[in-house]
Amino acid sequence: MEGVPFSFFCSLVQEISLNNARRTTSSTPVDIFQRWTQEAIRLYPSSCAHATSIIFDLLFPSDDVNRTYGIQETKLARYISRALGVDAASLLNWDSEGSSGVLGVETKKIMQQHHTLESSQSSLTVTEINEALDELASHCDFSHISIRRRFPSTTRRSRLVILQSLYRELHHNDGAILTQIILKDLRPILYPVVADHFTVALRCYNTSSVKILARGSALSLWNRLIYVPTTAPGHSVRDFSDVSLGKPIEIPKSQKARNCKHALGFFVGSRELWAETKYDGERAQIHVEMLPDHPPKITIFSKSKRDSTFDRWGIHPLIHDALCLSSPASRKIKTNAILDAEMVAMHDDEIDEFWRLRSLIEQSARGPRARPMNPPRSPNKTQNHQSQGSIVTDTSEARYLGLVFFDILLLDSRVLLGEAYSSRRALLESLIRRVPGKVMIASRFLINLEDQDVALSSLHEIFADHIANHQEGLVIKAAESRYNDRRWPWVKLKKDYIPGYGDTLDLLIVGAGWDKDRARELLVGPSVFTTFYVGSFETLNQPEGEDRRPARLHLHVYFTVSYGLDRNQLEEVNFLIKNSDHRPFGVVSKFLDSTLPYTLSTYQGIKPPAILLSQPLLVELFGAGFTKSPGSGHYELRFPRITKVYRAIERSWLEAVNLHDLHRIALECIGRDRSVKEVDDWCNSLWGKPTSPSAKSVLKRKRTAERWQLKLARLDGTLRQCRTCPK
Numbered sequence: 001m002e003g004v005p006f007s008f009f010c011s012l013v014q015e016i017s018l019n020n021a022r023r024t025t026s027s028t029p030v031d032i033f034q035r036w037t038q039e040a041i042r043l044y045p046s047s048c049a050h051a052t053s054i055i056f057d058l059l060f061p062s063d064d065v066n067r068t069y070g071i072q073e074t075k076l077a078r079y080i081s082r083a084l085g086v087d088a089a090s091l092l093n094w095d096s097e098g099s100s101g102v103l104g105v106e107t108k109k110i111m112q113q114h115h116t117l118e119s120s121q122s123s124l125t126v127t128e129i130n131e132a133l134d135e136l137a138s139h140c141d142f143s144h145i146s147i148r149r150r151f152p153s154t155t156r157r158s159r160l161v162i163l164q165s166l167y168r169e170l171h172h173n174d175g176a177i178l179t180q181i182i183l184k185d186l187r188p189i190l191y192p193v194v195a196d197h198f199t200v201a202l203r204c205y206n207t208s209s210v211k212i213l214a215r216g217s218a219l220s221l222w223n224r225l226i227y228v229p230t231t232a233p234g235h236s237v238r239d240f241s242d243v244s245l246g247k248p249i250e251i252p253k254s255q256k257a258r259n260c261k262h263a264l265g266f267f268v269g270s271r272e273l274w275a276e277t278k279y280d281g282e283r284a285q286i287h288v289e290m291l292p293d294h295p296p297k298i299t300i301f302s303k304s305k306r307d308s309t310f311d312r313w314g315i316h317p318l319i320h321d322a323l324c325l326s327s328p329a330s331r332k333i334k335t336n337a338i339l340d341a342e343m344v345a346m347h348d349d350e351i352d353e354f355w356r357l358r359s360l361i362e363q364s365a366r367g368p369r370a371r372p373m374n375p376p377r378s379p380n381k382t383q384n385h386q387s388q389g390s391i392v393t394d395t396s397e398a399r400y401l402g403l404v405f406f407d408i409l410l411l412d413s414r415v416l417l418g419e420a421y422s423s424r425r426a427l428l429e430s431l432i433r434r435v436p437g438k439v440m441i442a443s444r445f446l447i448n449l450e451d452q453d454v455a456l457s458s459l460h461e462i463f464a465d466h467i468a469n470h471q472e473g474l475v476i477k478a479a480e481s482r483y484n485d486r487r488w489p490w491v492k493l494k495k496d497y498i499p500g501y502g503d504t505l506d507l508l509i510v511g512a513g514w515d516k517d518r519a520r521e522l523l524v525g526p527s528v529f530t531t532f533y534v535g536s537f538e539t540l541n542q543p544e545g546e547d548r549r550p551a552r553l554h555l556h557v558y559f560t561v562s563y564g565l566d567r568n569q570l571e572e573v574n575f576l577i578k579n580s581d582h583r584p585f586g587v588v589s590k591f592l593d594s595t596l597p598y599t600l601s602t603y604q605g606i607k608p609p610a611i612l613l614s615q616p617l618l619v620e621l622f623g624a625g626f627t628k629s630p631g632s633g634h635y636e637l638r639f640p641r642i643t644k645v646y647r648a649i650e651r652s653w654l655e656a657v658n659l660h661d662l663h664r665i666a667l668e669c670i671g672r673d674r675s676v677k678e679v680d681d682w683c684n685s686l687w688g689k690p691t692s693p694s695a696k697s698v699l700k701r702k703r704t705a706e707r708w709q710l711k712l713a714r715l716d717g718t719l720r721q722c723r724t725c726p727k
Contacts, residue, residue, distance in 0.1 A: 003125030004044050004051050010174045012036040021192050029213035037225050054130045060215045061184040065306040070140035073103045083164040086114045101526040102188040104176035111172035122169045136162050141368035187520045201524040202571040243415045245336050248301035252484040257493045260459045261716040266491050270478040273447040275462050278473040279404050280354040281344035288337045296325045314364025318403045322439040340407035347399050349437030355628040406442035417483040460712040468705035470671035496624035503623050508616040508656045510557050511609030518562040531562045533609045536656045558603035564641030581614040616653045620644040626666040635666035
């Protein structure tokens with residue numbers, strides 16, 4: 001047999017799975033991977049090296065950025081049932097309570113019942129599986145163009161025929177693994193759930209008993225044993241030092257600082273720091289190649305390493321302007337360059353809210369991600385009437401894309417990763433031509449570490465000023481540090497990283513459900529509520545009379561929260577909900593049930609909850625500022641986390657912040673004035689009343705900065721040394 005059999009690859013996955021299911025610590029996934037690799041070399045010595053990239057793409061499918069299948073569980077379940085000639089009902093219920101919550105596992109059950117091979121080992125090799133997956137991915141416009149060109153629509157097989165050729169040749173164990181590879185998530189097979197009951201799954205869990213196989217560790221071990229680098233095009237497995245044009249460079253891992261003192265603690269031995277402004281945008285790693293007798297070639301990679309050249313078409317003119325690519329006399333790039341930048345939304349020459357960025361990208365994109373500009377929608381009853389001019393209309397002529405450069409990684413084939421940050425920054429500043437309101441270089445502020453007390457006071461002042469100016473935060477870098485430096489890493493400092501210092505609101509949990517991604521992290525099945533549905537009501541108009549509580553309220557549920565609670569707290573909330581009055585989420589008519597104390601509307605962009613609570617729970621949510629989902633009429637907390645769940649005897653759910661007040665709080669947080677502020681100020685001045693200060697008022701921001709400087713000094717225990725803070 002030529003090539004590494006797919007069933008042999010699957011034996012590695014099964015062994016790691018069995019080891020984790022036993023919850024033993026005698027053997028780690030790295031140990032298993034080493035034994036398997038040694039056996040692969042012995043059995044298939046001429047095939048292993050050539051299969052390197054294929055094996056790693058199969059073992060870590062979520063890192064395979066070139067292939068996108070456009071198939072999720074529901075669609076894949078139907079394809080599998082047709083490929084095997086079985087009823088789709090059981091597969092379609094893969095995530096219902098009582099099932100495994102894993103389509104691969106449910107596929108295995110079906111294949112055991114209806115499809116058996118004489119041998120547990122099929123004839124398919126990993127190379128043949130890889131080729132079939134490439135052909136399957138060619139059906140999706142979001143796959144890399146090299147894959148789509150290899151399988152043009154005129155000659156490629158249909159999805160069903162491809163899947164039939166695979167599943168009918170596989171053992172049921174291998175079929176389960178292939179299913180999860182297509183879904184780009186092998187976690188539920190490698191790290192299986194071993195408990196069904198929510199209490200056992202959450203409380204009786206030993207975090208040290210489940211060992212994760214990290215890609216870096218596996219790749220390092222593989223290369224030591226094989227001694228041959230990756231050669232296969234299109235699915236490369238790269239070492240960090242292998243830097244070349246057209247291949248995305250690994251983004252440095254940043255540390256999160258809990259406070260300013262903690263941030264400085266990462267830089268022992270450094271003499272000078274720079275605190276860079278953290279911009280609220282999307283990462284763009286820009287590769288530029290100068291071609292003779294042709295326009296420069298631009299390739300853009302996203303944070304996930306996906307080729308986003310056509311998605312980010314709107315910033316190509318900005319790149320040309322920044323690097324003077326259209327002016328040979330002015331440009332300083334001779335052959336090539338790789339730069340790091342942040343793509344941001346702009347409005348009247350100022351950086352706009354992050355949520356505006358999505359529509360700007362879609363309108364300027366080329367290819368499958370391009371979206372036409374949608375006309376403004378009419379407001380509905382769940383949208384705050386004060387916000388229609390600003391929050392519903394996502395785009396206008398005054399909004400456009402901007403680019404903020406902050407690093408350079410390669411210039412004229414000279415790799416710069418090993419050079420000091422101060423040198424790279426100086427080179428970047430000499431290379432980039434700033435264009436007001438469109439092309440910028442990240443702002444930064446010097447912190448001298450000769451005197452630690454002075455350094456800490458300086459950081460307090462810089463950070464407080466950023467908070468007052470509604471910036472996302474800081475990224476602190478040592479002047480001497482190299483790119484992805486382990487000794488002096490990049491350190492992010494944001495107010496929501498500081499316990500108790502983020503944006504906090506009291507809102508309502510109205511429903512609950514099971515989310516597969518959060519469940520994979522927690523290693524729990526569909527019996528556990530992992531995700532909670534959050535909303536609130538419009539302004540309460542209390543009726544007259546003794547009973548001032550309205551008979552029925554209208555609630556609007558429009559975002560979810562899955563984080564903030566530890567396993568014990570999550571079990572308590574699950575117990576509380578499962579033992580309270582709740583009902584399955586059904587058709588809209590059920591919301592009109594007179595036994596419910598509310599009517600309900602939901603944002604269509606979220607998956608419906610599994611159940612609705614008859615009596616909503618009041619919760620305290622903590623977040624990193626505010627954002628808005630596409631098409632939603634309300635602000636929501638960004639990266640929300642639950643910090644407290646109130647029982648009915650503690651606080652009534654009617655004490656939640658209503659949507660009108662939430663909108664006002666959000667605008668104040670992000671530094672925007674209400675759309676009716678000018679009218680209110682005119683009315684106040686007409687009657688001799690004081691007008692409210694603008695969100696952009698210099699005096700207001702100065703006072704906010706002073707308050708935050710005081711808070712930060714108190715937090716770090718240096719209040720006496722903070723001379724500039726108000727008494």
